[in-house]
Amino acid sequence: MILIHCPYCDETLPELEFAYAGEAHIARPLDPSGLSDEDWERYLFIRANPRGRHNERWRHVHGCGRFFNAVRDTVTDKFELTYKAGEPRK
Amino acid sequence: MSAYRLDGMGRVNRGAPVNFTFDGKSYQGFAGDSLASALLANGVSLFGRSFKYHRPRGLLGAGAEEPNALVSVDRGGGRYTPNLRAPAVELYEGLNARSQNRWPSLQTDFGSINDRLGRFFPAGFYNKTFMWPRSFWEKLYEPSIRRMAGLGDAPTEADPDTYSACYAYCDVLIVGAGPAGIDAALEACAARKHVILIDENDELGGGALADPALAAWLETSLRDLANAPNVTLLRRTTALGYYHDNFIGAVERLTDHLAQPGHGAREQLWRIRAGEVVLAQGAIERPLVFEGNDVPGVMLASAARTYLFRFGVAVGRNVAVMAVHDSGWKDALAMAKAGVRIAAIIDLRETVAAALVDEAKALGIRTELGSAVIGVAGRQAVKGIEVSRADGSMRQKLACDAVLMAGGWTPSVHLWSHSLGKLAWSDDWGAYLPDVPNENCRCVGACGGKWSFGSGLNIGALPSPRDPATFKAFVDFQNDVTAKDIALAVREGMKSVEHIKRYTTNGMATDQGKTSNLNALQLASSALDRPVQAIGLTTFRPPYTPQTFGALAGHAKDALFQPVRKTGIDPWAEEHGAVFELVAQWRRARYFPKAGEDMHAAVNRECLAVREGVGIFDASTLGKIEVVGPDAAEFLNRMYTNPWKQLEPGRCRYGLLLREDGFITDDGVSARMAPDRFHLTTTTGGAARVLNMMEDYLQTEWPDLNVWLTSTTEQYAVIALQGPKARDVIAPLVAGIDLSPEAFPHMAVREGTICGVPTRLFRVSFTGELGFEINVPAAYGRHVWEAVWAAGQAHGITPYGTETMHVLRAEKGFIIVGQDTDGTVTPFDAGLDWAVGKKKPDFVGKRSMARPDIVASGRKQLVGLLTDDPSVVLEEGAQIVLDPNQPVPMKMVGHVTSSYWSATLGRSIAMALVAGGFDRMGETIYVPMPGKTLTAKVVKPMFYDAEGSRLNG
Incomplete structure (x- = not known):
């Protein structure tokens, strides 16, 4: 079971406490209706x-x-680091 | 084979005899014996029949690697376990074990005809033979194969045992309590680290248990460890898997070795997180591949050594040793010095360390260098061997009653491999050794290649003057894979070890090839004329040895399989005879049958009671989210399809929630309690999903919005009161709210008290009748329910369940998300375009409603169906076609999503998703069912009170 560091709690905890939520840094367009x-x-x-x-x-x-x-490295399944939402891509 | 117990040898307690039975026959062993050692001591050599050929088999090993001697242990009362390895079964008074895969008896087994027909069962024969006709597979081939080839019988009774689980944390976890593991534990203990030392055996010591020279050291070391406060010793505990971040799963067997299983848990699953893992799993000796190497009495030299020095059992009275490795000589010499007669030591090598040869000669042991065993006499027990020089010359027969194989050593890298540690080939070992770790882990002792057993040859099979195609020399004993199977696989084009494994099934048995993988690799390497490293190694996966389902399931079975959520009103429903169903994890009352009623009768009665009088329904499971903050209305406006900003406090609105791809994901009626406060409801099953989705948008897309979301699902009990008399029932109970239709219209919410309890009273309807949903703090739920129930007696109040709720809403064409929609339904498909705010510039899912596929024609749309025969109730899920006479497979244009008998209408009703359904009003569609085809007319999904006049009571 992977250990994951929560950047808000500043604790490293078992993955059971966490849920995956897809690829990061995909911002919702500000004006979806204007998109092709x-x-x-x-x-x-x-x-x-x-x-x-x-x-x-x-x-x-x-x-x-x-x-x-x-x-996270998708080959080794190792977490390199975690960071807060809103921070730039690392 | 004529094994016997030697006086004064071994660690068993001669003062404590233990009675047991094997295949119904009584035997006696001693405390400290394994089933294997006790049977050996009684002269038993035949332990089982092999998987495919039903060949007689005896013990190969003395530990976890044992592939042959699988037994079933029956403790009565449902306590039955098949496929246990006899060396791993501890003896206890009254143990009742049975051999497997034989009929009618172990000695006379009709299935052994397979051995004579062996040429019809080569590698890959399943794939080749049973391909045609396909229909024969299920009825004939598979049952026959299952009957003939197999392991033990599956249990037929429910397991009465309980299983527990725990978590543990330590600085250093050591797996394996042999000399290397104990040394590592002593070292970590001295460094004041918190240590857990686990071992799968009943006694700690590993190889030291079979080495009298280490007995004193072992005793002192174990005493020191046992007395250390920072060391936990776990015996009978198998580390079954090594997972991410030094997380180890282990199963401790608590009661299987006891004469009385008692009342505690049978096994305990340990989930251990360790700072450092030290693997000290040792090494497993490799068998040699030659004709007759599976005759009972042919076993590993190290196993014979263990049986002698740990259990005091000599495996034979005249023992031959076939070695290609020094360790075989050492075992033979140690056994000879302990009084076991060694018939000969045969070694394929022309030269062997002079010290070994000299000592053998000094002990009067015959030695045959540069020679190999080429055959074994005897079928159910060894009677002798045939030996020749490596070139096939000088064939001679030799009498013996046991043959020991010393083919070198394979480090047990199973857990290392689970952890994704890298391996490197070692020519010295003829095996893969741990190389680069992937976790904070190191290997010590033999499993790390750091233990010297001497040197030896790396070979696939012993040479033989006979044509290898004419005899069986076993590589994988448990799956009956022979050297010629490997050769055949290579001949038929298999080049990778993964292909060879699957084609021959080598290494795919319950032992995962502990004794066979390396020999198979060497054979493939020779056949392909490529180095072993180029062929690879199959991946080890958990569990290290087979484990019970019970240990893995733990408490999660029967009623505890998953948590059952109950409302505060649930006990009342139970007391009033409700029949329940599970909705998500909630237990909900489905209907309330009266004496003699089936579901149909009860639901009909409940439906009519709501339509004609008043019904009461526990809606507490509805998901509820409190949305609070100055931007609450803006937030909901962006989330839901419909407009929320203009909604006045005290009013409710039906909210439709889409995913960003434009498909319906949830719905519910929500109320504005105050300008900055909303009371949302979601579907029962969607509550967590919706909250997660809203949190996602709030936190990551619109963090500028000042809004707080709180799940209040369990804070409120919700009592739905539905029917023309609903107002009359609650009127005397409510204070502070004007219930008149003018002051409190449909889709409004008021705050006041009911029976003195504060309430958020909704005037809403999921039935089409005048209705209220009474929200009160959950702790008051039953109190208010009973007060309403009492007040309703004068009005004939009737409790109803989810089934009636479904029928009533279907009569009105109200959808249930997840039943009438399936994740591919847009608001337009569901006929809910009225709930979409056309003027809103944006909301979640809006842009997707203009996607090309979603504006395309021919989409499935939600319609009503009325069967031509009003008494026929369609089956939910039934497929719909337009032309019943077309050839099979027919073109299916949709399916029935909801279908009920409507007591109100005196006929059946249904809803369905049908391609282009809105344009098919009045058309006939067809529902093919077994033996008949049903017909129905497409109608609007609104079967009752289309104008909605009943909402006002």
Whole structure:
């Protein structure tokens, strides 16, 4: 069972307390109606799915309830670091 | 084979005899014996029949690696466990064990005909033979194969035992309490670390238990560890898996070794998080591959050594040793010095360390260098062997009653591999050794390649003058894979070890190839003429040895399988004879049958009671979220499809929630309690999902909004009172609220008291009747319910359950998200475009409603269905076609989502998703069912009181 560091609680805790929430740094467009079908499709469905370093969102759902971002290696399943939502991509 | 107990040898307690039975026959052993050692001591050599060929099999090993001697232990009362390894079964008074995979008896087994037909069962024979006709597979092939090939029988009774689980934390976790593990524990203990030392055996000591020279050291060391406050010793505990971040799963067996299982848990699952993991799992000796290497009495040299020095059992009276490794000589010499007669030591090597040869000669042991065993006489027990020089010359027969194999050592890297630690090939060991760790982990002793057993040869199979295609030399004993199977797999094009494994099933038995993987690799390497490293190694996966489902399930079975959520009113429902169903994790009253009523009769009565009088329904499970803050209305406006900003305090609105892809995900009626406060409701099953989704948008997309979300699902009991007499029932109970239709219209909310309890009283209806939903603090739920119940007696109040609720809402065409929608239904598809705020610039899912696929024609749309025969109730989920005469497979255009008998209407009603359904009003559609085709007309999904006049009572 992976240990995950919650940047809000500043505690490293078992993954049972957390829920995965998809790729990080995909901001909802400010004016969705102004987007072309292709751009909207890109926002909705297209994801990086990298082999290796992946910026992704987690929620400390059974803790503080906050969403935060993490860098996890999809090959080794190791967390490189976690950081607060709103901080720039790391 | 004629094994016997030697006086004065071993650690068993000769003063404590233990009686047990095997296949119904009584035997006696001693306290400290395993089932294997006790049977051996009684001269038993035949332990089981093999998986595929039903060949007689005896013991190969003395520990976790044992592939052959699998037994079933029946303790009575449902306590039955198949496929236990006899060396791992501790003896206790009254133990009742049975052999497996034989009929009618172990000695006479009709299935052994498979052995004679062996040429019809080569590697991959399942894939080749049973391909055609396909229909024969399920009825004929598979049952026959299952009957003939197999392990023990599955239990037929429910397991009466309980299982527990715990978490543990330590600085250093050591797996394996052999000399290396004990040394590591002593060292960590001295460093004041918190240590857990676990071992799968009943006695700690590992290899030291079979080495009298280490007995004194072992006793002192174990006493020191047992007395140390910072050390936890766990015996009978198998580390089954090594998971991320030094998390180890282990199962401790608590009662299987006791004559009386008692009342406590049978096993305990340990979940251990360790700062450092030290693996001291040791190494497993490799068998040698030659004709007859599976005859009972042919076993590992190290196993024979263990049986002698730990249990005081000599495995034979005249023991031959076939070695390609020095360790075989050492075992033979130690056994000879202890009084066991060694018939000969045969070694494939031309030269062996002079010290070993000289000592053998000094002990009068015959040695045959540069030679190999090429055959074994005897079927159910070894009677002798045939030996030749490596080139096939000088064939000679030799009498013996046991053959010991010393094929070198395979470090037990199973847990290391679970942790994704890297392995490196070692020519010295002829095996893979731990290399680069992936966790804070190190290997000590033999499992790390840091223990010297001497040197030896790395070979796949012993040479034989006979054509290898004409005999069976076993590689994987448990799955009956022979050397020629490996050769065949290579001949048929398998190059990777993963393919060879799956084609031959080598290493796929319950022992995961503990004794077979390396020999198979060497054979494949020779056949392919490529180095072993180029062929790879199959991946070890948890569990290290088979574990019970009970240990893994723990408390999570039967009533505790998952938590059951109950409302405060639930006990009342139970007292009044409700039949319950599970909705998400909630237990909800489905209907309240009176004496003699079935569900149909009860639901009909409940439906009519609501339509004609008044019904009471526990709606407490509705998801509830309190949305508070100056931006609350703005937030809801962005989340829901409909406009919220203009909603006045005291009013309610039906809210429709989409995902960003435009599909309906939830709905519910919500109320504005104050300018900055909303009381949201969600579906029962969607509460957590909706809150998570709202938190996501609030935290990550719109953190500038000043809004707080709080789950209040369990804070309120909700009593739905529905029917024309609803107002009359609550009128005397309510204070501070004007209930008149003018002051309190449909879709309004008021705060006041009911029976003195503060309430948020909603005037809403999921039935189409005049209705109220009484929200009170959960602790008062039953009190208010009973007060309403009492007040309703004069009005014929009737309790109803979820089934009636479903029928009543379907009569009105109200959808249930997740039943009438399936995650691909838009508001337009569901006929809910009236609930979409067309003028809103944005809300979650709005842009997607203009996606090309969603504006395309031919989408499935929610319609009503009326069967031509009003007495026929369609099956929910039934498929719909337009032309019943088309050939199969037919083009399906939709399915029935909701279907009920409506007592109110005196006929059946249904809702369905049908392609282009809105344009098919009045058309006939067809529902093919087994043996008949039903017909129905497409109608609007509104079957009762279309104008809504009944809402006003």
